[in-house]
Ligand SMILES: NC(=O)C1=CN([C@@H]2O[C@H](COP(=O)(O)OP(=O)(O)OC[C@H]3O[C@@H](n4cnc5c(N)ncnc54)[C@H](OP(=O)(O)O)[C@@H]3O)[C@@H](O)[C@H]2O)C=CC1
């Protein structure tokens with residue numbers, strides 16, 4: 001029987017632990033963890049995610065603040081907002097929703113966030129700590145951290161002897177995911193658009209992680225029988241069967257055909273997505289503990 005990894009349930013248990021940690025911090029006389037989410041422009045999908053993040057932050061007992069800048073906001077305006085959040089004593093975590101509108105450069109914005117408030121784990125200090133094997137004092141990018149918890153459900157925390165393929169090499173996901181797998185002793189390959197024969201690389205993989213942004217790209221004949229498949233892709237595709245103009249979410253993996261070959265597979269929706277939001281809350285409560293000088297929980 002194939003295991004369908006229930007990201008929603010696992011995320012709920014992370015959220016429960018985060019809520020307990022936030023409550024105990026507050027009852028020890030510290031203020032609530034504070035999360036600021038910054039969004040620029042009016043992309044509907046981004047607003048949906050940001051809304052979900054703000055709601056979840058409130059549910060965890062955080063002080064949750066959303067800053068919405070207009071689509072025409074300037075680089076200086078955005079940098080000034082981040083600078084004010086950096087010195088705001090009520091804010092432990094800052095997340096700038098990506099992608100930004102085309103006229104804005106995300107890199108200087110991300111690098112201007114204080115590393116200890118960078119709950120997305122994208123600052124070079126946090127990326128560098130992960131790359132050098134320090135998983136304890138920095139903040140780790142939410143989606144790979146969440147995907148790793150799903151892998152742990154299947155294999156535990158030691159991946160010695162297992163081959164892993166990560167398809168995608170972004171700073172937001174592919175690179176940090178590869179670092180986490182490597183740190184857990186997997187033998188890691190990173191595939192991307194210039195890789196020669198991805199299906200052949202995939203057939204070697206005990207753990208296959210797909211983060212490309214191409215609907216249902218990974219087919220069942222790519223899989224090593226018994227592999228664990230983590231589908232990170234979030235693709236909106238038309239779903240005329242649901243009515244005119246309707247869409248549905250699919251991953252980067254052809255779920256139905258792969259489910260019959262894999263040992264375990266994470267679905268979309270209900271897999272990695274809910275874990276991303278849960279790990280954002282986890283990073284925020286960790287950052288709040290560190291700022292308060294209290295030993296931080298781990299997840
Ligand atoms: N569930 C969640 O919480 C999250 C989901 N996502 C989803 O994950 C996916 C990837 O996100 P992200 O990493 O930000 O995306 P990017 O667009 O930054 O990166 C995509 C990667 O896929 C590679 N790629 C593109 N086309 C191919 C191809 N035909 N064959 C092999 N590799 C290819 C690119 O290669 P190259 O570098 O050569 O261009 C690149 O490395 C998206 O669907 C996104 O929506 C992202 C973040 C969070």
Ligand SMILES: Nc1nc(=O)c2c([nH]1)NC[C@@H]1CN(c3ccc(C(=O)N[C@@H](CCC(=O)O)C(=O)O)cc3)C=[N+]21
Pocket residue numbers: 048049052095096097098099120142143234249268269270271272273274276277
């Ligand atoms: N700075 C930054 N950090 C991010 O982490 C970040 C970002 N920008 N920009 C966009 C991507 C995408 N992302 C998702 C988060 C949750 C779901 C999620 O909860 N998905 C649900 C479905 C939600 C729905 O139905 O629309 C699921 O997969 O079950 C998906 C995608 C975070 N991202």
